Amino acid sequence: MTHPLSQQTIQQLAFVLLLHEQGIAQSVQPEPMSAAAVLSFQDALRQATGKSPENDQQSSRCGL
8 A cells, every 4th residue: 555645755856856857958058067967967866865975975985
């Protein structure tokens, strides 16, 4: 049996979708503006997975 999504979960998913769509829009821009797309996609992934740079041990080893 599935449970309905909470209002907070729906808002978080909508924000992830917004960041993803922003990344797509930025990716078709001419250089160097298209480079910002990588950051939007990264933000969308971090938001979706609940990871932040402070909590990500891998990024601290890479110096990010």
